[in-house]
Amino acid sequence: MTLVSSPSPHGQSPLRTVQVLGGGNAGSSAHVRSLAAGLVARGVKVTVCAPAEAERTYDFSGTGAHHVHVPRSSDPVSVAALRALCADADLVHAHGLHASFRTVLALGGRRVRTPLVVTWHNRAHAEGARAHLLRVLERRVMRTATVVLGATSELVDRARATGARDARLAPVALPGRSRRPPDAEETERRRPKIRAELGATGRPLLLAVGSLERHRGYDLLLDATRAWRRLDPVPLVIVAGEGPLRAELQRRIEDEALPVALIGRRDDVSDLLAAADLALLPSRREARSVLAQEALHARVPLVAADAGGIPELVGDAAELVPPADADALADAVVRLLADPGRRGLLRERGVRQAATWPTEDETVAQVLSVYDELTQPTPLL
Structure with missing residues (x-):
């Protein structure tokens, strides 16, 4: 399925999104590049907040998105920088647990007003005290996000068990792959x-x-x-x-x-x-x-x-x-x-x-439908 650009449902102004990436996972980085390319092609304004090394590897700017270097850190300076970048966004989309936690801090914790979408690509792994810390971060992120998109049913089930208000299955396409097998x-x-x-x-x-x-x-x-x-x-x-x-x-x-x-x-x-x-x-x-x-x-x-x-x-x-x-x-x-x-x-x-897995176009279509749902004005009764 190939999507075509359509008039923005948000009046004359295009939808403004911020994509937040930690930069440590190749799968999520490739997904953000694919998503940015698809969104920009459909008239969405995209800002990618990611470490400079991720930009060098994945060239988010090459998709037409605006890249801003934000370190993979939850220190006050990095969180403040992220907060400023998200201030004018219609919607913020964070990818991965650590990037999502920084975004929750930047948006003000439980008092989030800007819609926050979290894509959970995989579970972080740790042992001992760090495993307990990861569980705390998971609960904070899942309970704060407006919508959690899980790449597998297992992740969706865990998100719901951890307190997510709205968790949905959203398989991520393999970037650069069509449904045709190689020659x-x-x-x-x-x-x-x-x-x-x-x-x-x-x-x-x-x-x-x-x-x-x-x-x-x-x-x-x-x-x-x-x-x-x-x-x-x-x-x-x-x-x-x-x-x-x-x-x-x-x-x-x-x-x-x-x-x-x-x-x-x-x-x-x-x-x-x-x-x-x-x-x-x-x-x-x-x-x-x-x-x-x-x-x-x-x-x-x-x-x-x-x-x-x-x-x-x-x-x-x-x-x-x-x-x-x-x-x-x-x-x-x-x-x-x-x-x-x-x-x-x-x-x-x-x-x-x-052949049953989603294409990049289908992945973009699903994500864009979630964006539209969360940013459409509520009709007056």
Whole structure:
């Protein structure tokens, strides 16, 4: 569906929105850029409040939006700057927990008069005292927001349980992706070169993508690779991402002689997927996974933990295994590598499942309908 510009329902003045972004999450940053482009194209004035490094990476200004540097901080100076930027807005839309909490402070806490929309892309993860702090922030944000848009049903349910007045399901489109699968001939042409560069010539290539953090389940992935060493040829596991666990994971790989390579943060995931035989998602907690969407769209069979929003996202188009079960993950990979028929079935199911996900236009349409609902003048009786 393609939207066309229509006269503003707000009189002669265009709708003025402020998008608040923390800048720490690639998925939410890409969504804000996509949303800004769609809104600007439809006559909405958009100001994006985000750290300068996010602007350098995602070029919000290139969409026609106005970018203002606001640090990823809740100190009084940053909150005051955000308050000034939101003062003339018809509506404020915050993305992610930390950006939403700063916005709540900037708008005056429980006395918010400007409509505040919060998109909850995924749950923040922490342990100990910090986990308690995150729960406090969640309650404050959920109870203050006018509308909470959850990327998965699980997040919507949690928002309601945490006190949200109005929580709605709003799946976020994968930016830059249409409903047409990639060209199979082009993919096959690129595979040999990419596989050679990764050292996977003549052996299966398994791909995992994501930050090297505890909840991603990479410790379980390394446990599973021990079972794959008995295969001939031995599969190579490539992990694209950076994070605090890199040194710990690298030590295990070297000490246990595991067939795993950590290749750091990459901006060519589509090329890596074109070369992969399987995609792996061992996360203990996951919302609307970008890797899962990319894999199904690219016709790469996916093995994923049955956790969070993954079952809702992939349906029957992936091999789901119990979370935190390294043996189940290992067995599923062994079975798939030995069963080309099953891999082919998952590819076809993946294409059908990807066709059910919203496009960028549809995502913009849903968000804009919420904006209109919240900013339309109340008719006099």
